Each structure stands twice: as structure tokens, then as C-alpha cells.
Amino acid sequence: MKKTHYSKLKLGAAPLVLSVALVSAPAYAQDAEEGATGSSEIVVTGTLIRNPNLEQSTPVNVTTADTIELKQSNVAEEVLRELPGVVANIGSAVNNGNSGASYVDLRGLGSIRNIVLLNGNRVAPSDVNGRVDLNNIPLALIERVDALTGAAVTTYGADAITGVVNFVTKRDFAGLEVTASNQITEEGDGHIFRVDATIGANFDDGRGNAVLSIGYQQADPVYQGARPFSNDTLDSYSNQFIGSGTSVPSRFSGTRPLDPVTGQPSTDPTVANGGLRQVNAAGAAVPTFATYNFNPFNIFQTPFERFNIYAQANYEVSDSVEVYTRGMFSKNTVSTIIAPSGSFGGTVTVNLNNPYLPSTLRNQFCAFNVAAAGSGLYTPRFTPAECAAAATATGRTDPNYREVTVTLNRRTPEVGPRISDYQTTFFDYRVGARGGITDTIDWSVEGAYGESENIQTIQNYTLQSRFREAALANNTTTCQSGNANCVPVNLFGPEGSITPEMADYLSENSSTTNRTSLAQVRAIVSGDLGFASPGAVQPIGFALGGEYRKYTAQQASDLLAKTPGELGGAGGAAPDIDGAYDVYEAYAEIVAPLIEDKPFFESLTLEAGVRYSDYSIEGAGGYDTWTWKAGGSWEPGAGVKFRGNYSRAVRAPNIGELFTPQTVGLTNLGIDPCAGAAPTTDANLRAVCIAQGAPAGTIGSITNPTAAQANITVGGNLNLQPEKADTWTIGLVWQPDFLPRFNMSIDYYNIKINDVLGTPLPGDIIAACFDNVTAASASDPACTSIRRNPITGGLDGDPSTTPGLFGLTNNQGRLFTDGIDLLMNYSTDLGFASLDWSFVGNWTNSSKFNANVANPDSLNRECVGYYSVNCSFTGSIQPEFQFSNRFTLGFDKVDLSLLWRWIDRVDFEPQQLQDDIDAAVAAGTSPTTGCPDPTGTDPNGCVVDPQFRSVKAQHYFDLTARFNVSENLVFTATVQNLLDNKPPLLGNTIGSTTYNSGNTYPSTYDALGRRYAVSAKLKF
Structure with missing residues (x-):
């Protein structure tokens, strides 16, 4: 068995060794000349102790x-997305909710709970939440990627709760290598081009090495409208086209007529659907409201362009001192494209003599509200005579002049789709020196500084203030405001009624800039103590170190972006954020071989580590924390090794969690308990809805949130405390002597996080109020903290007036996950070819989130194998089982490789389904829409269409052929998704908008279809 030996660390190698992993090193055609033997190799990751004979316990x-x-992966996010145990997070398949970056989520516990490293070192984060953008990782020079679960807290930092992902670059690269690749889907779209050039050389008789790598990549979009399964926006509850209520022609909402005696909504004899109005192109009332199909504009593959430079060098100043440096720079542009902007429930005031206002709609506006008391008789806002006179009023000074205030939902396809261009400029520079104090003790000192600037420029967004101004029109050329630049806008016509001049007036560009930085200094002394325990030969290893890090992050928005409700469809304001904190840390590790080369004790090793962290938060004091780990391994013989590790981890709140001001954004909510007829028959429910700000006149006509998106008030909190986690693993490594080319490891992991820094799930916020609606609930803070639209009574609409749900960051939650990882590798000589097989599998037993542990009624939500709005609390879907199998046949000049990925069956979350059924029944709507039993006797209920309630297991196959054309040229061709497996259909309203898009989950399931990739690598 070969062991990696880092006795002389070169630049690019972590000044540290990584824990035990089993790696298959097959002999492929192009490395036959390099003498690869196909033997297994122990790769060490996860300790500061540089012992070449060490095999760690994690x-x-x-x-x-x-x-x-x-695989022909183009970005680091693609490499990690397909690993079992990694839950898909923000990446290239995310369109609505992507801020121009890609992140990794280990174990489904959130992308903020792991550390991304390059050669064992932190790199500068890319957002206010401290996450590293994987788009900045230079794939061309990557030698391997190590994903370590848990037990990394003393080695890499107290915040490595779920572990670390370490990208390790090639060391001492010499020569020239140029690689160019192209990829395209079978549909002819989604083209990706990438080219990388790397040059390196040794100098001064091998005392030094320098490497420079330059890369360029460009990817085209894939529109959801280009695939039949995603062209129409489907409702997950009915399996019918749903679209968005922000549509063309416009929808207008006002207060439904209210009987002043009974207090109940009376019946408008001329208008259906209570307070919601819409007219067609002819000015006639629309009995069935038109909705807008937004899917065709959205995308499955975000347009992406990247230019990156990576350089590293190291030089041996003397036999005992080496200096090294590395720097990287990247400039990335990611574009997200979504359906056109408009007024998404913002308020406007319309004058009844507006030149564009149809008479039918004018009469409906006049019919809003109650003008006088009565005995149950319908009384309009304005009498027919007042309404007719107002239609011919000459202006505001005319005594017959009248106006009404309503909410406006009008899509503006005349302006074009909403486009957000995120341009990220990133650099990170590190310099250091290392050497030997004695033959067995080394030292290392290094410092680094990095910055990231992300500028979001949004185009084709309309302004609500312009809608308000343009809705008050004197005539077709002037507005009542007197603003000479104002262009009156026809809000009442069909698509096309907004002229280019009107569209130009309504829309403006806007920008938001995020800047982050990380400065760090670290010093380590490591080696061995020069003596061993009585029963061992290997000496006791140790490491002592200290480091300092300072994080800063700012978000600066222009006036349009920071004004709530101003940018139509922006999902809330982008507030200014400015925060910083620094941390001083000291740590120590020890690895002690206790027994070696004894019967049943080929080795018995103990390891332990401790880290002290002192945090100082700008303007908010600070705190200190202790983290530690303890573990060990035992090799009784016969190629068997048992290993285990326990650690206490701590994650301090990041800048976003601390310093973000309260702002209104969007969350996902399919059913509003106040919607429909339920509040008209349940007095307690009615009282709660009114206490939350719903006008009494809206009761009975409140609708569910448009596109299942509700408003939510979120924000940071300077009083937050660190979250604490206990993680442990126990496992077995087996490398049998009778099967020398086979190795296997199986490990159980268990991660529990208390005092979780997070926000309550939308389902938990609703349940805290509505699960026990009583007369007292109207004054319950869990109910009154929810604030409704003051005009429509709903939970969506203008964020300047509708705070919606209340979900500030707190320390009240708990996260838990556990499961088993299985890794196997085998290689053999078949005579006519070599065969190499690798297997990586994960079984996740549990993944739970309790939003409020202190509340005994708070649900401990289980999300393994389930999908729902609430089971998107950290990322996309977490299946119970998943694995990746790769089989490779190596011939003389050709390698044939087949990758088989399997994703287990998943189901709609039972708790969410029951909540939806209860809400639908309470609202007076049938839960059996689209069900096999239309009579409603199905004992299980059926809110969600049956075909959307589960996804069968999915299989994906990739086939690669690699040709060793000559000593210097390698040609590779890959067919991804060989069998063209179509993604499962689930509709657009069954999960979080970030991950449930195009009627599927495109980050989990392949939405692009069969793809072809070719590449050529030239090396000298």
C-alpha cells in the first residue's frame, strides 16, 4: 500500500496532511508512460501534523x-453537485435566486456551514454570508478535490460544522498544457466553450518552480420555453396551467363591498370574484381571469462568462527554508433572465376621467366599497350619476372629479424580460515561508489577502413610482403631476398597448454592489516530539498554531434598489449593509501511536485537538468559543481498520446574519389560511385575519399568494450568539490482502446543531398562528406579527405596505442529520484491457429542522426523501439513497468509461400535504381537485395532483471515450445523460422558487437532456 509522502511541501500543497480517504488510481492509456500501476493510495486530509506515515481517523x-x-466538468460546482452526500445548492441551474455565484452544501445543512479551501487555506468569500464562490476555483490546475465531513474544526476553523471542501492544485507542474472543449445539448442550445493554458517550469536546478494558468469559459442560456415539459407554468395542486396573476390585461384589486349591518361581504350584483377586476381588450369584464405564462422566459442554464488567472511559485532559499506564493484572479459574469417586470400588486391611484380607462372598468371602480350605512343593501362607492359625471371631468379642480386607489398587477412584456447581470471581480493572494527547526520539527508562516466585488446591474425593471404617476393622466400626452417627462401609460389595454415611449418611461436600470474581503495571518509549528509511546515505534506527532482573520462585507444599493416596492418584481429591497468582524485563534493537535506491530494491534492511534477563538464584532462587542476533537483508529490486522472521531464545532454569525437591516423579501407559500370563504364562517379565523391587517371588506375574497410567493420580513440581529454542533463519525476501512486491488470504507456520521442561526420556515410561521385559531389568537404575537396587504388582505403585494410573514434571524432552531457513506474501489487486469471500478454511495437516515426548540408545539420537520416549500430550508432535494458508479476499461490507446448515477425515490412531504389539505378544507375549497376520486371520499385527501406527489428513482448514465492520439495529444468525447432521461414533472408551486423551477427541480434532476462534449488536450 502506497502512502503519500509530503516530507518536502511544495507550493500548492497544503502545509498539512489530509485525513484517510481511499482513492482509486487506475492506469489509463495516457498515463501508462508515467508508470501508473493502478494501486490504491491513502490520501491524508484534515490535520496540521505533517507525518508521512499518518493515517487519520476521519x-x-x-x-x-x-x-x-x-466527466468534462467546466466549473467546480458541477464537480461537487453530483457527489452523494452533497445537496445541490445555488449553481448554474438556478435562475431565480442566483446572485451570480455557486456554492456547496455538505450534508444538506446549508452552504454557510462548511469551509471551502484551496490547498488547505481559506480564500476570500464572495457574499455577506461568508460563502466562497466556486466559480473562482481554477479547475485546470486541480489535482483532486477532498470533501471531509466533520472533525475539521481544530484544523481549519471552528466554523467547519459540516466539514470542508479542499481543492488541491498540482505541484511542481512543468511543461505546457493547452486544453479546449466544447459542449452542446442535443437540442442545439446550451453551448459551452472553455479553453485553458497552463505553463510551468522548474528553475535553479530544481530549487524553484513557477506555474501560470490562464482560462476562459463562456456558456449560453437554455430557456425553459425550449423544452416541452417546462414551456407552461403548471400548478402543482391541480396539474393545470396557472401562470401569474401579474398578467396582461391588468388586474385591479380593491375592497369588496361590505354590509354595514351584518359586517359580512355583500354580493356585488355585476362583478364576480369580489374585489378583483380585469377587462379584456374590448373593455369587457373577464369572467375567467387571464394569467401570465412566465416559464418560457426563465432559464435552466445561466449564461456565464469567466476569465481567470492562477499563478504559483516556490523557491528553496536554503536546505531548510522555502518561500512560496500564489495568486488568483477571476472576472465572472453571470446573467439571470426571468419573465418581464411590471406592477406586482403595487398601489396606484386612477382618475375616473383617465383617457385610457374603459367604461366597464370605470363602473366597477365606482362600485368598490361601501359609501353609506344600510340594512344589507349593496351601496357603491360612487353613485352612477357621480361616476358618469367623473368620466367627463376636466381636471382636479372640476367638482365632478373623482379618483380611486387600487392595487395594480400588470405585466410589461413590452419592456422585455428582466435581466440581472452579476459581474464579479475576485483576487486572492498568499505568501509564506516554511522550513525546519530540527530534523523532525517544521515551521510555517503565511499571510493572505483577498477581495471580491460583485456588481449587479438589472435591466428592464419597471418603477412603481412611474406607474403611480402615469396612472393619473390628464390626457394621452400629459400627467397630472405636471412632470414634463411623464408619459401617460395605458394600463387597461391588451399586450402592446404600452408603446415604446411608455415602456421607456416606466423602466430604469439599477445596480447593487457587494464587496467582501478577508485578511489572514497564520503560523504553525508541527512535527513529532522525538519519542514514542512504550508500545509504538512511530513518535508522537503534534502541531501548535495561531491565526488572525478579519472579514469585511458591504452591500451598497442605488436609491431604486433600496426603496421597497420600487423595482417591479425585484423580490424586495436590497438594503445597505456594512459590517466587519475579526477573530484571533490558537490551536493544538496531537496524534499519538499507542501500540504498533502487536497481535491484534497492528496499530492503535489516538488523536486530539483543541482550538480557542476570540471574536470581535464591529460595533457589537464579541465573544469567545472553544472547539475540540478526539478520535482514534485501531488496526487489528487482516487489512481491517476501525476509526472514529468526535468533535465540538461552533459557527459564529456571519456579517449578513448580524448586520442586515429589516427588509421585505419573498418566500414560498401555496395556501393562505385567510384565503377563500373560511373566514366568513369561522368568526375566530376572521378576527385573526383582520388583526393581521386584512380590511374587513376583503374577508371572503382574499386569494392565495400569486405564483405561491408571499412576502416575508427578514433581517439580521446583532445579539445573535454562535450555534454549537456535536459531530461524530465511526467507520471501517478494509484493504484485504487476498484482493490487493480492492479497498472499501464505510462510515457512519452524526451531526447535531443547536442554537441554529436561521429563520423560521414559512410553514412554521403559519402553523404557529393558525394551527390553534381561537378567540385569543387575534392578540397572539405569533398571529399579529404577520402583516397583510392593506388593500387586498393577502400576503403578497407591494413590499412597502405589506410586510407579510415575520422571519428575523434567531438562535431558536436545531438541525440534525445522520447517515452512512460507502466507498469502494477495485482494479484488475482483464488481459485485453484494465478494468477500474469506483463506487461512492450515501444513505441519509435523517435530516431534521426544528425552527423553535423552546416551543413544544414546534414541528421537528423530517426532510430526507421529501420535497416541499419547507424542505428547501438549506438547498434542493436530499434523497435517502444515492450513489455514483464509474467503470473504466483501459486499452492501449483508448479508455472507455461509464458513469452511472442513481437518485432514490422522493415524495411530497407528508406534513406539508396534511397542512395543505387542512388549509384547503378550511378555506372551503375541495382538496380533491385532480384526484382519482373526484367525490372527495379519498381518506388521504388530495390537494396536490397525484402525479406530483412522488418522484420515482432516477438513473443517469454518462459515456466517455478518451483517445491517446499521440504522446502529446489526448482527445476526449463524452455523452452526458446518455439515455436522455427527462426530468420528473412536479409543477411550479411545490417547492422553493430557487430550486423548484420549470416544473421540476433542475439542480437535482437533469433538465437539459442529452449533451455532447468534446475536448482536446495538447501537452509538452
Whole structure:
């Protein structure tokens, strides 16, 4: 068995060794000349102690450069997305909710709970939440990627709760290598082009090495309208086209007529649907409201352009001192494209003599509200005579002049789709020195500084203030405001009624800039103590170190972006954020071989570590924390090794969690308990809805949130405390002597996080109020903290007037997950070819989130194997089982490799389904829409259409052929999704908008279809 030996660390190698992982190193055609033997190799990751004979107690999942090449991955996010145990997070498949970056989520516990490293070192984060953008990782020079679960807290930082992902670059690269690749879907779209050039050389008789790598990548969009399964916006509850209520022609909402005696809504004899109005192109009332199909504009693959430079160098100043440096720079542009902007429930005041206002709609506006008391008789706002006179009023000074205030939902396809261009400029520079104090003790000192600037420029967004001004029109050329630049806008016509001049007036560009930085200094002394325990030969290893880090982050928005409700469809304001904190840390690790080369004790090793962290938060004091780990391994013989590790981890709140002001954004909510007829028959429910700000006149006509998106008030909190986690693993490594080319590891992991820094789920916020609606609930803070639209009574609409749900960041939650990882590798010589097989599998037993542990009624939500709005609390879907199998046949000049990925069956979350059924029944709507039993006797209920209630297991196959054309040229061709497996259909309203898009979950399931990729690598 070969062990990696880092006795002389070169630049690019972590000044540290990584924990035990089993890696298959197959002999492919192009490395036959390099003498690869196909033997297994122990790769060490996860300790500061540089002992070449050390095998650590913590499992690591390793992805090699060869695997990346066979897959033809273009960005680091693609490499990690397909690993079992990694839950898809923000990446190239996310369109609505992507801020121009890609992140990794280990174990489904959130992208903020792991550390991304390059050669064992932190790199500058890219957002206010401290996350590293994977788009900045230079794939061309990556030798392997190590994913370590848990037990990394003393080695890499107290905040490595779920572990670390370490990208390790090639060391001492010499020569020239140029790689160019192209990828395209079978539909002819989604083209991706990438080219990388790397040059390196040794100098001064091998005392030094320098490497420079330059890369460029460009990716085209894939529109959801280009795939039949995603062209129409489907409702997950009815399996019918739903679209968005922000549509063409416009929808107008006002207060439904209210009987002043009974207090109940009376019946408008001329207008259906209570307070919601819409007219067609002819000015006639629309009995069935038109909705807008937004899917065709959205995308499955975000347009992406990247230019990156990576350089590293190291030089041996003397036999005992080496200096090294590395720097990287990237400039990325990510574009997200979504359906056109408009007025998404913003308020406007319309004059009844507006030249564009149809008479039918004018009469309906006049019919809003109650003008006088009566005995149950319908009384309009304005009498027919007042309404007719107002239609011919000459202006505001005319005594017959009248106006009404309503909410406006009008899509503006005349302006074009909403486009957000995110341009990120990133650099990170590190310099250091290392050497030996004695033959067995080394030192290392290094410092680094990095910055990221992300500028979001949004185009084609309309302004609500312009809608308000343009709705008050004197005539077709002037507005009542007297603003000479104002262009009156026809809000009442069909698509096309907004002229280019009107569209130009309504829309403006806007920008938001995010800047982050990380400065760090670290010093380490490591080696061995020079003596061993009585029963061992290997000396006791140790490491002592200290480091300092300072984080800063700012978000600066222009006036349009920071004004609530101003940008139509922006999902809330982008407030200014400015925060910083620094941390001083000291740590120590020890690895002690206790027994070696004894019967049943080929080795018995103990390891432990401790880290002290002192946080200082700008303007808010600070706190200190302790983290530690303890573990060990035992090899009784016969190629068997048992290993285990326990650690206490701590994650301090990041800048976003601390310093973000309260602002209104969007969350997902399919059913509003106040919607429909339920509040008209349930007095307690009615009282609660009114206490939340719903006008009494809206009771009975409140609608569910448009496109299942409700408003939510979110924000940071300077009083937050660190969250605490206990993680442990126990496992077995087996490398049998009778099967020398086989190795296997199986490990159980368990991660529990208390005092979770997070926000309550929308379902939990609703349940806290509505699960026990009583007369007292109208004054319950859990109910009154929810604030409704003051005009429509709903939970969506203008964020300047509708705070919606209340979900500030707190320390009240708990997260838990556990499961098993299985890794196997085998290689053999078949005579006519070599066969190499690798297997990586994960079984997740549980993944739970309790939003409020202190409340005994708070649900401990289980999300393994389930999908729903609430089960998107950290990322996309977490299946119970998943694995990746790769089989490779290596011939003389050709390698054939097949990758088989399997994703287990998943189901709609039972708790969410029951909540939806209860809400539908309470609202007076049938829960059996689209169900096999239309009579409603189905004992299980059926809110969600049956075909959307589960997804069968999915299989994906990738086939690669690699040709060793000559000593210097390698040609690779890959067919991804070989069988063209179509994604499962689930509709657009069953999960979080970020991950449930195009009627599926495109981050989990392949929405692009069969793809072809070719590449050529020239090396000298």
C-alpha cells in the first residue's frame, strides 16, 4: 500500500496532511508512460501534523483530476453537485435566486456551514454570508478535490460544522498544457466553450518552480420555453396551467363591498370574484381571469462568462527554508433572465376621467366599497350619476372629479424580460515561508489577502413610482403631476398597448454592489516530539498554531434598489449593509501511536485537538468559543481498520446574519389560511385575519399568494450568539490482502446543531398562528406579527405596505442529520484491457429542522426523501439513497468509461400535504381537485395532483471515450445523460422558487437532456 509522502511541501500543497480517504488510481492509456500501476493510495486530509506515515481517523471523499476530465466538468460546482452526500445548492441551474455565484452544501445543512479551501487555506468569500464562490476555483490546475465531513474544526476553523471542501492544485507542474472543449445539448442550445493554458517550469536546478494558468469559459442560456415539459407554468395542486396573476390585461384589486349591518361581504350584483377586476381588450369584464405564462422566459442554464488567472511559485532559499506564493484572479459574469417586470400588486391611484380607462372598468371602480350605512343593501362607492359625471371631468379642480386607489398587477412584456447581470471581480493572494527547526520539527508562516466585488446591474425593471404617476393622466400626452417627462401609460389595454415611449418611461436600470474581503495571518509549528509511546515505534506527532482573520462585507444599493416596492418584481429591497468582524485563534493537535506491530494491534492511534477563538464584532462587542476533537483508529490486522472521531464545532454569525437591516423579501407559500370563504364562517379565523391587517371588506375574497410567493420580513440581529454542533463519525476501512486491488470504507456520521442561526420556515410561521385559531389568537404575537396587504388582505403585494410573514434571524432552531457513506474501489487486469471500478454511495437516515426548540408545539420537520416549500430550508432535494458508479476499461490507446448515477425515490412531504389539505378544507375549497376520486371520499385527501406527489428513482448514465492520439495529444468525447432521461414533472408551486423551477427541480434532476462534449488536450 502506497502512502503519500509530503516530507518536502511544495507550493500548492497544503502545509498539512489530509485525513484517510481511499482513492482509486487506475492506469489509463495516457498515463501508462508515467508508470501508473493502478494501486490504491491513502490520501491524508484534515490535520496540521505533517507525518508521512499518518493515517487519520476521519473519512474523506476524493474526486481526482481524472474524474473531472472524464466527466468534462467546466466549473467546480458541477464537480461537487453530483457527489452523494452533497445537496445541490445555488449553481448554474438556478435562475431565480442566483446572485451570480455557486456554492456547496455538505450534508444538506446549508452552504454557510462548511469551509471551502484551496490547498488547505481559506480564500476570500464572495457574499455577506461568508460563502466562497466556486466559480473562482481554477479547475485546470486541480489535482483532486477532498470533501471531509466533520472533525475539521481544530484544523481549519471552528466554523467547519459540516466539514470542508479542499481543492488541491498540482505541484511542481512543468511543461505546457493547452486544453479546449466544447459542449452542446442535443437540442442545439446550451453551448459551452472553455479553453485553458497552463505553463510551468522548474528553475535553479530544481530549487524553484513557477506555474501560470490562464482560462476562459463562456456558456449560453437554455430557456425553459425550449423544452416541452417546462414551456407552461403548471400548478402543482391541480396539474393545470396557472401562470401569474401579474398578467396582461391588468388586474385591479380593491375592497369588496361590505354590509354595514351584518359586517359580512355583500354580493356585488355585476362583478364576480369580489374585489378583483380585469377587462379584456374590448373593455369587457373577464369572467375567467387571464394569467401570465412566465416559464418560457426563465432559464435552466445561466449564461456565464469567466476569465481567470492562477499563478504559483516556490523557491528553496536554503536546505531548510522555502518561500512560496500564489495568486488568483477571476472576472465572472453571470446573467439571470426571468419573465418581464411590471406592477406586482403595487398601489396606484386612477382618475375616473383617465383617457385610457374603459367604461366597464370605470363602473366597477365606482362600485368598490361601501359609501353609506344600510340594512344589507349593496351601496357603491360612487353613485352612477357621480361616476358618469367623473368620466367627463376636466381636471382636479372640476367638482365632478373623482379618483380611486387600487392595487395594480400588470405585466410589461413590452419592456422585455428582466435581466440581472452579476459581474464579479475576485483576487486572492498568499505568501509564506516554511522550513525546519530540527530534523523532525517544521515551521510555517503565511499571510493572505483577498477581495471580491460583485456588481449587479438589472435591466428592464419597471418603477412603481412611474406607474403611480402615469396612472393619473390628464390626457394621452400629459400627467397630472405636471412632470414634463411623464408619459401617460395605458394600463387597461391588451399586450402592446404600452408603446415604446411608455415602456421607456416606466423602466430604469439599477445596480447593487457587494464587496467582501478577508485578511489572514497564520503560523504553525508541527512535527513529532522525538519519542514514542512504550508500545509504538512511530513518535508522537503534534502541531501548535495561531491565526488572525478579519472579514469585511458591504452591500451598497442605488436609491431604486433600496426603496421597497420600487423595482417591479425585484423580490424586495436590497438594503445597505456594512459590517466587519475579526477573530484571533490558537490551536493544538496531537496524534499519538499507542501500540504498533502487536497481535491484534497492528496499530492503535489516538488523536486530539483543541482550538480557542476570540471574536470581535464591529460595533457589537464579541465573544469567545472553544472547539475540540478526539478520535482514534485501531488496526487489528487482516487489512481491517476501525476509526472514529468526535468533535465540538461552533459557527459564529456571519456579517449578513448580524448586520442586515429589516427588509421585505419573498418566500414560498401555496395556501393562505385567510384565503377563500373560511373566514366568513369561522368568526375566530376572521378576527385573526383582520388583526393581521386584512380590511374587513376583503374577508371572503382574499386569494392565495400569486405564483405561491408571499412576502416575508427578514433581517439580521446583532445579539445573535454562535450555534454549537456535536459531530461524530465511526467507520471501517478494509484493504484485504487476498484482493490487493480492492479497498472499501464505510462510515457512519452524526451531526447535531443547536442554537441554529436561521429563520423560521414559512410553514412554521403559519402553523404557529393558525394551527390553534381561537378567540385569543387575534392578540397572539405569533398571529399579529404577520402583516397583510392593506388593500387586498393577502400576503403578497407591494413590499412597502405589506410586510407579510415575520422571519428575523434567531438562535431558536436545531438541525440534525445522520447517515452512512460507502466507498469502494477495485482494479484488475482483464488481459485485453484494465478494468477500474469506483463506487461512492450515501444513505441519509435523517435530516431534521426544528425552527423553535423552546416551543413544544414546534414541528421537528423530517426532510430526507421529501420535497416541499419547507424542505428547501438549506438547498434542493436530499434523497435517502444515492450513489455514483464509474467503470473504466483501459486499452492501449483508448479508455472507455461509464458513469452511472442513481437518485432514490422522493415524495411530497407528508406534513406539508396534511397542512395543505387542512388549509384547503378550511378555506372551503375541495382538496380533491385532480384526484382519482373526484367525490372527495379519498381518506388521504388530495390537494396536490397525484402525479406530483412522488418522484420515482432516477438513473443517469454518462459515456466517455478518451483517445491517446499521440504522446502529446489526448482527445476526449463524452455523452452526458446518455439515455436522455427527462426530468420528473412536479409543477411550479411545490417547492422553493430557487430550486423548484420549470416544473421540476433542475439542480437535482437533469433538465437539459442529452449533451455532447468534446475536448482536446495538447501537452509538452
